[in-house]
Amino acid sequence: MQQISAEEKGSKTAMFDNWRGFKSPELSKEWHDKLTEMAREARGNIIKMTSLAASGHPGGSMSSIDIYLTLYNMARVSPHEPWRDDRDRIIISHGHTSPGAYSALAAAGYFDAETAIAGFRQAGSPFEGHVEQSVPGIEWDTGNLGQGLAVGIGKAIYAQLSGQNFHTFVCMGDGEQQKGQISESRRIAVKYGLKNVTAIIDYNKLQISGNIDDVMPQNIAAEWEADGWNLISIDGHDLNQIYQALHAATQIADRPTVIVATTVMGKGVSFMENKAGFHGAPVKPDDLPRALAELGVVNNMDELIAKRAQGAPPEFNRPDSGKIKVISGTPITYGAEVKTDNRSAFGNALLSVADANLGQKDFSIGVFDCDLAGSVKTAGFASKYP
């Protein structure tokens, strides 16, 4: 399978500036075909990985995979420098779809697919059960549903405050939409006009216990729209539609976009499609050859079993995330006669540190409170740095 194309191996600046980041409104025919082929192979890898580990989540991985492949191949990210500062941030909030994420990253050239398959959910392996940063390209460890959007919004606010133009994409499940933290996050994104964040919902209409509406009725698209998000509804298995929606989302000038992508759980294997049972259970060993044959991928399970028996794959090297460059300023001393509260001393110190760092390169500070600015002494900061 294609790993790293020749032009990608060239200048990293060229790779970022020319075509990545959904600049062109259409997906090229060449990339459409490439992604189609990657998706077929990746679906096979999802099945192999979960079967080999005898655990994991193939269903949602197979419904999200076309979205993952489009993002990891077309966004401004690089398999050669997964942590470069100006990368787009791709957060997978429904972290149980790790087989999908790892298969897509392998297809995009981050590591060898067989290493991920053989080491999936194996003690000591970086390829953990829910997406973890131990795997290059994974931005944030998740698994506790409902938190990815808040993280994405934190990153988008960071970009806005520090004047960077990377985009943040947050992939989510539809059952996951039941979590309350998502609605809090949605409102923050609209309040701050975060046009640099896009949520993509895998709308496969199933979750662990069955139909999402039976588990908890909700009106996903209407709820996001009501909070002020730009809504785009697509077929989440049509690569052209996925690409075009991501392009449109990065063009909106004033608010965040949510893409509701209608998908099929277990997509690609007839007996897995639309079966909630495949949310969190691998294909039975007897059915495995049939599943792989339907996808037209090689059945090399014997080799993979042997590879797994060799032990967990080694850890990846990850560069140090860097030091915090904050000047601590000149301490304020309260005399023996002064009686004040620690919280006021905190408010004064916060302001003093902000003053001391004003104009410093790479310094930006965001202060958040719980609507108690007067009480928690952030009001001084807020009035000087609104």
Next chain:
Amino acid sequence: MFAVAETYNQARLNDINHSNMKIFCTHCGVDVGEDGKTHQSIDYFALLNSTFGWKVITPADPNQTDRIVRYALSTPGNFAVIMGRSKLPTVTGSNGTPFFGEGYEYKYGRMDIIREGEEVALVCAGNMLSIGLETWNKLNESGKKSSLISISDWSDLHPEDVKSMADFKHLVTLEDHNVKTGLGTAIASAMMEQSLSTHLVKRGVSEYASSGKPPDLYKSLGLDADSVANLIKSLK
């Protein structure tokens, strides 16, 4: 309360993700007072100490708060600085000048000896130091010699500090936190790990407190200067 107990799993995930989050909590424990037990978070330490990375710091007075805020903002990692809303006197050294002022250098993880004495040491967590100082003055007036120690960084007790605390015949810990899972318990565990021991009396929040003025609440919980001074006088 709103910053940690309400969001514990987010704090935990931030730790797993090696974030550099700084939480400044302006309300701590029973000191919250009139808003009552739903608002009195006595679990900052126990919650965040259940992670491996979070560092909990409870500054003792406005001067130490100033230094600690600057330290937390300029140091990588996750920090929770837990303060309080009551107005506190500036803590002074024996010479009457601010203890945490000019010439004081904040060193994360080290205790501060505010007054030196023998046999009994009163170990105060963060903003309980003002009550500790009041207690020490009462004991001093009545001729009882004791030491007064302040510990702001409960998450990483220094082995040397633990060792010197074990030298006292009696140790009394005073904290505005759940007495089951706070500083006293952390010291006891650290001491045992060094095969050291002493007589320890833990004084902290032993039940959900009610709504009222902090000094009245402290009194009802036996955490006021008179109660602690009487306790220390009774230690033989």
